Amino acid sequence: MRARAIAIAAAAAAAAALAGAPLALAHGERDPAIRTFVDQVDPEAPGLTVRVLPGAAQRLEVVNGSGRTLELRAPSGEPWLRVGPAGVEANAASATWFASGNPDGIYRAPGPVGPDRPPRWQRVSSEPRWAWFAHELHPRASAAAPADIVAAGRRARLNDWRIRTRLDGRDGEIAGHLEYRPVRGSFTARLVEPSGGRVAPGVTVAILNARSPGVFLSNTGATPVEVEGGDGRPFARVGRGGTRIDVASPTYAEQPGAPAGRPAPPGSARPVWRRLPGAATLSWVEPRARYGADEPPERDVGRRTVVRRWTVDLRIGGRRVPVRAETVWVPVQRRGAAAAGRSGAPAGGASAVPWIVVALLAAGGGAWLLRRRAQAPG
């Protein structure tokens, strides 16, 4: 009796755990591990771009600066959207238009719709860009990653998709695919030299961890410090009088928020020094620390790997002092082990894993108990 109760409970738990799952995952792009990629826009036209907008539910975005009109066709064949120089028009007789407005494709059309109805074009934007939920991307049957792929924890191509188009009367298509890309680790940046960050008397550096890592430098010493940018030119001076920065340097152009005002035009040969408010400290986003891809090569994914070694040269009193650092790939497994004593699992990596494991374990336990009961005498 007790075994049966536990079995029923296990099944109930599995059902409860999975009750939310199809809703959350019916459209795979809501699982951050399933990513959409645009492979081809045919025909190509200068100024015409198609890209994926990330978010709670991914969308496709068309920006059409080609001066020509791009027409999108529904799976049922009728045209449903025009993006051109005059803006965007939608076909109010197409069900696809209404379904494109929400991630689940749920809609309530104000009038009759269907592929055989004559188009009823309505202007919906004066700008030549539009973003929508393209339901061609995620047919329900293939949207959720198969369990074996999830269990393997590897990347896998899930399905291809294509959207038919016409560009100024010529048939074409936008094509792409969905891919299962679980977050298998994350990058962390760390200081290698000088140890402890003490560069010189009163001069300290620290690495700032983030998706775009940064560096913090503080100078309470008597000698000013010059920081060289990636182009070998000094881009900042930090000393007793405060901090000055060259707004003409490429490194400054990469800084968020333009803390010293608008960058000088690209290609400025001479430095343009401006004072930063505050004391003799400097923090900046360091482009040299950024790894160009979201994962290292497949052979390194499962192990802790230094993916980038980088150096920021400082000049202190005419002496060059290198600050050496490295960007390290840390796989999920290692973080999971570390999490026993401290925080650490990657933000995105654990997104769907715990409850899936709960459900699988509970369902497995229930099935095992039911089978055992069936085999038991009496």
Place this chain on the structure above:
Amino acid sequence: MAVHGRRRRAGVAAAIGLAALGLTGPAGAQAPAGSDQGTTEKPFVEPTINGKPTAEKCVPKENPEFNHQLECKPAAGSLNTLPNGDTFYWDALEGTENINANIVAEYGRAAENDESRLLRFVNGLPTWSTPTPADAGANPDGEPRAQPLIPGTGTMEPGNDGALFCADQNFLADGRILAVGGTAYLNDPGVEGQPVGATELAGVSASRVYDPATNSWSQAGRMTRGRWYPTIVTLGDGRQFVASGVEKLLKPAYPDDPASSGGNVRETELFDPATNKWTLNPQSAWRSLPLFPRIHLLPNGRVFYTGSGQAFNPAGQDYAEAQWNIASEYDPKAQTWMELGVPGLTTGVTSQPGFRGSAASTMLPLKPDAQGQYKTATFLASGGVLNPPSPGGYFATPQSQLETVETTKDPKQPDKLTTEETGPLATPRWYGTNVLLPTGEVATFSGSDRDEVLTPGTEIPVKSVEIFDPATKKWKVAGAGINPRTYHNTAVLMADGRVLIGGHAPISTLYAKNVTLAPGITGPNDGRDPSFEIYTPPNLKRGPRPVIDSVAVEGQPQETGAAPVSAGYGKTMDVFVAGNGDDIASVVLIRFPSLTHLVDGDQRSVELRVVKREGGKLTVAMPDDPNVLPAGPYMLFVNAKTPNGLVPSTSRTVFAGTPVPATLAASAGTGVSEVACASKVGFQRVAARQRGKRGLRVSFRRVRDTKVDVDVFQHSSGRRIVKERLIARFRGKSKSFTWNGKANRRGRRTTDGIYSVRYTTKTPSGTKEVRRVALRRVDGRWRARPDFYRRVTCDVLTAFKLERPAFGGKQRTPLRLSYRLATGARVGVVVTKRGRVVKRFKTTTSKPRRTIRLGMSSRGLRRGDYKVKITVRRASGRALTSTLTARKL
């Protein structure tokens, strides 16, 4: 029963899976018992919805609109203790009960503006009332800053564009609450006529003010930027500094073009309560900060960011998020930021340096040095999730550390920051709410074992209460809460030293709908929890609690009732305690709490310097710098030594650097609601003082825009009592004015003597309110005199006045007084001169609503000031006293 059975079985089964993951049940269930443990009373909840009693959290709406089918009791996602001891709170994530399948698709329409509530304890029993309007009323035409990513693709949904959810709030100096920002919901994109879309949250640019005197909300100024998850801090000059927030939660994020991606609001702004307007700070004052950044006012007037805040979005928040690792400070005078270092890395090594997400940040008590100066501030950061990876991990940490800022007055130098690791929490805790106790200990409540925002519904609640002892720098388990409260939990200090625990408003399970995955194990996700619990900390059980008998601020009469007092900067304050006072270790002022999302930008406790001890009288010094103690409402506690540690008193309300609001002064301790009492009050304050050579500045502040009549009476000329001689009259005044000191009544002349100014206006209920101020004219100059006429109040002593501010003189005019009670009580009246009793009227039991008149001959009395003190002792045993003064000529 069947439902319970199924849930229990499901819970057992799910436990199999959780055990396999190495997870255990709620930590609170394992809290050890002992004498050093706090106790939690059973939860209580608002008993009605729309006035109808129900035990349910939600009932169907009678007139549903906008797909909003259910009406629910609000949960305390934001929680405040008001200066009169009441509690004021508002909901979080209101409308999740309307989700049928998927919160991402439906919440743009299903969300509702969050409702607020006033909770009052009457004889220990909770009662609720609803403010007007309940949702604070903003953006009837939609939030102007809420724009879709692509023009024309979003749909603004009705009924949810001005939610209080995710606003931050602070007390203004006069005890009102300013709520800044909030949430506007839209579908981005969405299509007109469709109930579903892609839910987007937009920051609200409105700010709103709640006035406890009228239990109502009003609109304040609009910010330049919309803000969802901002933090506000009261500056020393009384203005409010706001930082961070977002205008759109789902900001555009381009992995291949991070610099063009969206970010948090970098602009900072200032709110001036005097003008009700916001001003945008210059670009030098802008900085990228996390959401709900943990910022605090330092005693030198700078605003300190501790390196902690909220961080959402696995895709990253802000290209500049590397900066969030750096503790920094904003100088309001220079309008610039300075970077102090990376906590735990460049400022002292700890095991977990850098940014900390979803962690509480608590400023420990500010203490004066030997010179009475406040120079050092220490902040406790505990729990949360840590960096790396950025912008925050997933599983909670038990790590805890102190950040200490040594401040400087040198405007060019940054303050000095050092970091020190403390003992860890017994249980890792995400989203634990800290409450600073009067004794300087810090209690942490509620939370969960992991970041619930990533996988809502999978978290394991933490119910244990842990207390940090600043002396040992260690945490210790001290009991447990009863209900599991994870996301949007709250807890605040009550005026009696206990802690009110509330909140819990989770995101729908796995971003689908409300389902509790494993009842009893994972966080309850069957909707919000509108209940409260009261926690009694162990420090209240360490021995007899000290009692504050009365308080006398320098230059003001002694107040022994429950009425709040006002204490100016640099003044001394006599705190009279029961007993000899030898055991009193400290006297502290704690800012009334205003908390949401672990954040209270004004949270502070200031230990006052004891300058003198005389038996049960402790004379303490108020700081002379508003940066130490920004103007506004505080709880005054005294802490007594016991062998087991400090035990605090209950508190008295002190308004630092600002007058006590008139309606609060009138209603305090009366059992009469402040709102009801407000109808009997027409003035907030009145005053008269010398202006120029002969003139008199006659000033007043009204509750409403009513006309004011002012009459100036002369009561004596030299040593001659002249009864009540009208010298000047001013009708229908709407603002303060300066009188040139010349009589404007026929045949009258202004000579030296005792005078009074009478102010008359209409109250909201239509009755008249009269206030009088006494003056003395000497050589043509005006000097203020002590009160001879007590303002009308709602307490048991409704009226108490002397016939005139002077007596005796050549005519030997007797001293006459009168009083009136609201309820029957024992009354004693004593007349003293320089502390010596001159006349003691026989103590009598006076009947209610009768004017009692008493008189005393002036024969044989020396000239000078005579104080008339009335003591009214109610049936409950509590005494109320009031003192007036008349001059014998």
